[in-house]
Amino acid sequence: MPQHGPQPVVRHLPTQEARDLLALTRDLAQREIAPAAGAEEDAGTFPRETFALIGEAGLLGLPYAEEYGGGGQPYEVYLQVLEELAAARLTIGLGVSVHTLASHALAHFGTKEQRAEHLPAMLGGGMLGAYCLSEPASGSDAANLRTRAVRDGDTWTIDGTKAWITHGGHADFYTVLARSGGEGARGISAYLVPGDAPGLSAAAPERKMGMKGSPTAQLHFDGVTVPDARRIGDEGQGFTIALAALDAGRLGIAACAIGVAQAALDAGVAYVRERRQFGRPLADFQGLRFMIADMATRIEAGRALYLAAARTRDAGEDFSRQAAMAKLFCTDAAMQVTTDAVQLLGGYGYTADFPVERYMREAKVLQIVEGTNQIQRMVIARHVAGPESRG
Known part of the structure; x- marks a missing residue:
């Protein structure tokens, strides 16, 4: 007898914990995300409450260490969670991917003290991140970025404009790549900038053909200061x-x-x-x-x-x-x-x-x-x- 209805995706997951995690994700996606996805995209509704719900379910920090509030899951599992979320609403799946990207620098290149101070809040669901690499004149040519960070003692002052920033104007933190030295790839450093930093502002969101619920905007850095303790990795290691x-x-x-x-x-x-x-x-x-x-x-x-x-x-x-x-x-x-x-x-x-x-x-x-x-x-x-x- 032929089977009717969409056939479930056959997944090969390494542990029972992973299987339970996928079942939780699928249930959440079909119950809380998919039913309103079309209407909310048409209305351009940013689903901040849904991201909070996903965070409460432990899905915002899956590939990162449990000691810092992450899920301790392999990428093999994390990516299948993303697939389920994106199938329900791409704004959600891509948003989780961007948040994970924004957390990557600190999780992999931050000091133990930096990770202990910042990662639990970043991964625990209370915060949403964004990643600031592209600029109006340097998208794929990332080594040519012009946003500049100037050091004065233990403080950095950042000036410039970032472009095409997912969650721009809505994120609680930004991982920012800025030029701290000479030209080329070796003159770039990475910084963790709070979303409410004085001098940081967002332009009006881009008018896009799709993903209208996911804000994409330019970010302007006008004398934004961050302590050196928020520099991630070594100077010049940003690229x-x-x-x-x-x-x-x-x-x-x-x-x-x-x-x-x-x-x-x-x-x-x-x-x-x-x-x-x-x-x-x-x-x-x-x-x-x-x-x-x-x-x-x-x-x-x-x-x-x-x-x-x-x-x-x-x-x-x-x-x-x-x-x-x-x-x-x-x-x-x-x-x-x-x-x-x-x-x-x-x-x-x-x-x-x-x-x-x-x-x-x-x-x-x-x-x-x-x-x-x-x-x-x-x-x-x-x-x-x-x-x-x-x-």
Whole structure:
């Protein structure tokens, strides 16, 4: 007998604790997030209360050490949680990924004293973070940033503008990369800046084609001062810190992309099973069945790729190449799958009465954030073919 309804994702989780965690996430996502996702995105509602709920459930610090308030989970598990959240609402899944990215520098490069002072509040659900690397004139060219940090004794003064900041104006803390020395990658340092620091302000949020509930804004630093105790890592180590965080963040984007793609496939399959043409369900037509088969295959391949990269990271091995591949493949797959989902629904797919048009608009940004997919191809090619010739 054929099975009806979306088939549950088959997950291979390492422990019973992880299985319970995924079950908790799925229940929370379907009960508290998914029902209002469409309406809240249309209204541009920032879901701060939902982030608080997720924090109370222990989902905001999953890949970090338990001694500092984290969940102590491997990336293999954390990414599958992200996928479930993104399938319910990308604003939530991507927001958790950004918060995790913003916490990365302190968790991995901070001193023991810094971690003990700041991480429990950052990971325990009471705070929400943002990551400040991009600028109006330096997105992918991160080594060319112009926001400057000037030292005077034990205090740093930061001046400049950051761009494309998720949670800009809403975050409780910002991990900020600023130029503290000479030109190039070696002149950059990292700082932990409170969200209410005097001199820090946010511009009006960008007007975007999707993810309207996730504020993206420029941040202006006008004489923002932070003590040297909030500098993360050594002076001039910021670019290395940024790249390490981005490798991990790219896996988060990959998992979010597969979540959106899975949601689109489920919506498309549900529709073609119910909609009848020429006396039979659309799901009986071979052309649509082949399209569904391709969609499902892309999703499974993307999920396998991001999980393989996560296991490489969990083993303590270099995963930069695999992270770039996962981000590239999964986000391209999400764009194709969501486009196909719109096609499956025909004219209805193009209306806001069904969620697939929203999924399609949201999938597009995933090919851009955390390094465009053209940058991912450059990263992959350097690993495979070696660096470009400068001669």
